Amino acid sequence: MFTKKLFVLAALSLASLASTAGCSADLVGEDDEIVEGTEAELSAAGKALIGSYTDDSGSFRGLVLTGKKVGQANEFFADVSTGIVCITTPCPSSERITGTFTAGPKTINFKAPTASAHVQHLLGRFNYLVQGDKLSLSRKGFAQSLEKVNSYCAEASDCYAQNIIHPMCLGAFTCSAANTCGWKCGSFPPPDPCVGLALDACTGNAACQPVFGPSACTPDGRICTADMAYKGCKKAPQQDTVCMSSASCPAGKHCSTEDGVCNPVGMLAVCGGTCVD
Numbered sequence: 001m002f003t004k005k006l007f008v009l010a011a012l013s014l015a016s017l018a019s020t021a022g023c024s025a026d027l028v029g030e031d032d033e034i035v036e037g038t039e040a041e042l043s044a045a046g047k048a049l050i051g052s053y054t055d056d057s058g059s060f061r062g063l064v065l066t067g068k069k070v071g072q073a074n075e076f077f078a079d080v081s082t083g084i085v086c087i088t089t090p091c092p093s094s095e096r097i098t099g100t101f102t103a104g105p106k107t108i109n110f111k112a113p114t115a116s117a118h119v120q121h122l123l124g125r126f127n128y129l130v131q132g133d134k135l136s137l138s139r140k141g142f143a144q145s146l147e148k149v150n151s152y153c154a155e156a157s158d159c160y161a162q163n164i165i166h167p168m169c170l171g172a173f174t175c176s177a178a179n180t181c182g183w184k185c186g187s188f189p190p191p192d193p194c195v196g197l198a199l200d201a202c203t204g205n206a207a208c209q210p211v212f213g214p215s216a217c218t219p220d221g222r223i224c225t226a227d228m229a230y231k232g233c234k235k236a237p238q239q240d241t242v243c244m245s246s247a248s249c250p251a252g253k254h255c256s257t258e259d260g261v262c263n264p265v266g267m268l269a270v271c272g273g274t275c276v277d
Contacts, residue, residue, distance in 0.1 A: 045103060046103035046104070049065050049108065049128070050065050050067050050074070050163075051148050052064045052065075052149050052150070052151050053135050053146035053149065053152070054146060054149050055147065058081075058146065059080055059081050059083070059122055059142075059144060060137070060144060060146060061078075061080060061081060061094070062079040062152040062154065063146060064077050064158065065101060068161060070198065072102065073100035073101060073102045073111070074101055075098075075100055075198055076100065076101045076110065077097065077098045077196075078097045079096055079097075080094065081093065082094060082095055083118075084118060092215050095115070095116060096154070097122070098112060098114065098198050099115065099123075100112075103128070106128070107125050107126065107127055108125070109126075110123045114229060114230035118215075127139055134146070134147060134148070150164070151180050152180070153173075153180065153181050154179060156172065157192075157195040157196050158181070159174075159181035160195075162181065164181055164183075166183035167183055170186070171185040171186050172186075193205075193235075194207065194208035194233040194234050195232070195234070199233075206236070208233050208234065208235060209234060210230060210232075211230075211233065211234055212228045214227065214229070215228070243255035243256075243274065243275050253275040254275070254276065255274070255275060256273030256274050256276050
């Protein structure tokens with residue numbers, strides 16, 4: 001009798017374990033990745049994808065996966081086709097997406113909070129496969145193969161985020177008609193540190209300010225869509241530094257009061273000015 005009870009209890013325990021295992025399996029969706037390997041291996045898998053990719057006919061026309069870290073993710077930008085075909089203008093047929101990506105051994109995940117509704121279908125998780133110079137992205141209802149290239153740009157500022165070898169001379173990047181980066185030697189002003197920043201990085205830098213505008217306009221700029229999108233980042237206007245003498249100004253500047261500029265304050269004429277070059 002005692003042996004029979006033990007057998008029944010063991011059978012019930014096995015059934016309970018099997019039921020629990022079945023429930024756990026049900027929690028894994030077809031889009032979930034079972035991560036195998038150490039964190040270092042996952043990091044190496046993501047780093048191996050860093051580079052520039054293009055395709056003439058797919059949804060992703062140009063895709064740049066950069067080595068610039070944002071938290072646990074990396075920055076990316078892409079010029080994509082929205083799939084919209086218009087007979088009138090303005091027509092939002094293409095869009096620049098700027099955001100972050102993470103990657104494991106088999107999947108890559110794109111996030112872009114400022115992307116419009118037209119391109120939301122190109123965000124999220126994709127399966128990927130690297131074969132030679134080809135990067136293939138796929139998921140249910142989507143498949144595209146892009147070619148790895150030395151560089152990709154729509155404007156010269158795109159080139160600074162890419163690891164491009166260029167001549168060791170003072171100069172600046174250029175963007176060709178074929179959307180490739182080049183380097184022109186010469187005397188140029190230093191690049192704007194705000195150009196090319198994602199929205200979060202732009203708003204987090206006190207020296208920069210985000211620029212918003214319509215997602216699409218006619219070539220002459222007279223007619224634009226009503227929606228607003230993040231268009232880029234620029235230097236924030238500098239606040240004038242009030243001074244009473246040049247001694248209180250930064251190096252290389254002088255106080256305008258010493259040029260005879262006086263401002264009336266109440267009933268007194270106080271010589272107060274701003275720091276100027």
